[in-house]
Amino acid sequence: MKRISKISLVMLCMLEFTACEKQLELSPLGQLDDTTFYQTESDFEAASLSAYSTLINFYFDQSGSIWDEVMLYPSDEVARGQNPNDRNDFNWNANDAQFFNLWRESYKGIQRANVIIDALPKASNFEDEERKVQFEAEAKFVRAYLHFLLATNFGNAPVSMASISTLEGANKPMSDPGEIWDVVISDLKFAQENLPATWESTNTGRVTSGAATAMLGKVYLYRAQWDNNTALYADAVRELSAVVNSGQYSLVPTFSDNFDISKENNVESLFEIQFSRGDFNTWLPVDFGAAANENIGFAGTNRSVVWRPACGPTGLCAPKANGHGYGNMHVLEPLRNAFEPGDPRIQDTYYRAGDPYFDEPYNPLWSFSGATPSKYVRLSDVTEESSPPNFDLNNQRVIRYADVLLMLAEAILLGNNDVAGAAALINQVRRRADPTGTILPDHPADVSQDQMFDWLMHERRVELALEGYRYSDLVRWHRADLIDIKTDVDFGSEAANQAWNERHLLKPIPQRDLDLNEALRQNDGY
Known part of the structure; x- marks a missing residue:
């Protein structure tokens, strides 16, 4: 801009x-x-x-942003460690x-x-x-x-x-x-x-216009379930299909590309929150300035201070974590267990024992749950010398094409009972994660609607983990008596x-x- x-x-x-x-x-x-x-x-x-x-403003604040506190914590994905609420x-x-x-x-x-x-x-x-x-x-x-x-x-x-x-x-x-x-x-x-x-x-x-169309399809899908109005699935299918058929968007080759700071605003991203460092910030400064307004002109998330510095409840913290953050974000066991063994997306979702973490292998004892988020932060640019401190400038991806594919799969499955069509869309997302198909094989199409919906829910959970949509998914599915x-x-x-x-x-x-x-x-x- x-x-x-x-x-x-x-x-x-x-x-x-x-x-x-x-x-x-x-x-x-x-x-x-x-x-x-x-x-x-x-x-x-x-x-x-x-x-x-x-x-x-939804992502800023060292002590915990709105997005973390309201969209992430009340779910089965993550919980606070220090200073639980x-x-x-x-x-x-x-x-x-x-x-x-x-x-x-x-x-x-x-x-x-x-x-x-x-x-x-x-x-x-x-x-x-x-x-x-x-x-x-x-x-x-x-x-x-x-x-x-x-x-x-x-x-x-x-x-x-x-x-x-x-x-x-x-x-x-x-x-x-x-x-x-x-x-x-x-x-x-x-x-x-x-x-x-x-x-x-x-x-x-x-x-x-593509972002608006995708968002419109999402709204129809959500409203179909909030209002228990299955007729709205057809509207969701129409709008989400328009995004797919436009030819403007596609899955990037590697799952991690979606969260790499050097690959922001890529072909899979329909809309993302823009962050930057310097005397100019794409969307103007955040509304919250530090003393003497030294943050004016900067905008970043709190991930580097809340997500990254792994720190356990007994004070056992990762090297270089002390003094650099709070270690508040801990990945819960139910989410970790949801991934199929060997799913390549795990390394770009959370740190496991032995994964590179700063200069040392990750130790599960650094987290009360045994795991710390890696999504976004593993491929960010935050270092000890970052200025201003504790600012992660990796854009927040709000609408991804993978999400569009999965929403379309859900809409055609629940609206048209198109089990085969849903399988094809879900399998696109799985093949990107594992192109060989040896770890994440394609789902067969000759199954019941209920089975395919179970697979759909699973795929949304692991593909979109820690992106802030899990609890909203649970609420809408509950309202529609799907769970x-x-x-x-x-x-x-x-x-x-x-x-x-x-x-x-x-x-x-x-x-x-x-x-x-x-x-x-x-x-x-x-």
Whole structure:
């Protein structure tokens, strides 16, 4: 993307609800408000990145990002080691700070997108009026993605379809059943129809029509199961097939290529969160600066400090780990047992005994569970000399073509009972992992639908492990009566297994918002 000037940072603040002067100290750039700024292509070029930049916030923070704490920990994949929290054991409550952070950052990004969408019709100094549609499509994709996160985590969360300028306007009620799904689908259809298929290299990372189509297919698949509406499987098949048939995407030759920092934005990646180091960051800086704002201009994940420094509960830590991180992320036995013996994807999912780890073989005693994540971090660029410290700049892959293949397999299997078609798609993913087929042989097509669905669930689990989708998969399958989480899932903890109940299909609405907004209502069971 193009270098972003200081005016972009000013716009980042203008789109915030909070006092941005605490984060930035900039020289006066003249009077900027919604009547003088939103007029030209360059104005919206800057403003459009503010919506994208919100997505960075889900992955930042040395002490634990929203994505780790809300999407990864409450599952049967990983758990905290040091400083365990109640989220692992499903002791969820409305005062949980990370649930609130997910809620807050989602609505922050939606507000930023709405400001852009509302301002576009009034902009009078565009040299190319057609670019207005492109900016609107980008903003609507971000708005749809964030509403989708709210729907799948909080249920009938409020819908926000216009910029908020008053306190009264912020006090929105819970949405009607199905309403939030409707607006997600509407926004994604607009994005699909009005985004380019590709961007020039200077705009790498901006959302494309292919990403919008894949996301739309995912939404139809999820909604089919959330609403128990099997007719929606046909819509999912249509959209996901369009991605496959476009010829624009394919599986990269090696599974590890998906998580190699030197191979970001490759042919398998439809959309990823962009991170960078330096005085320029693709999507503007993260909203959280350190003292004196030295993090402004940087954006990275917390993987190097939370995932990588393996450290056991007794203080037995990997060499060089002490002082470099927390060792919070530990891979649970149920996930490790899910892999078929010898699956080549294991080394790019978690460290095993003897695997290279810094300068020494990995020792399972460095983890309370016996394993530490290797996905992303094994092929990252973090070193002791990295600056700023504890920043992993490996992009987060949000939509991968392998995921598209597996979602399409699921949709045709459950919607059309196409067992053979599902087998062919699942086997594509397996063959990439093991081209010889000796370790991961093809699944035969002459089996029952139930057997193929079991294989589909297995393949999603091992292919997409630690990417943040496991618990969402479990919830949607439970809602569709395809599994029973209470009896079919081992969370790797007796406390978690005993505590899980139906209320955990949704997160609690944050208490601080309930206290401020009487139009909200708490989800059942909290």
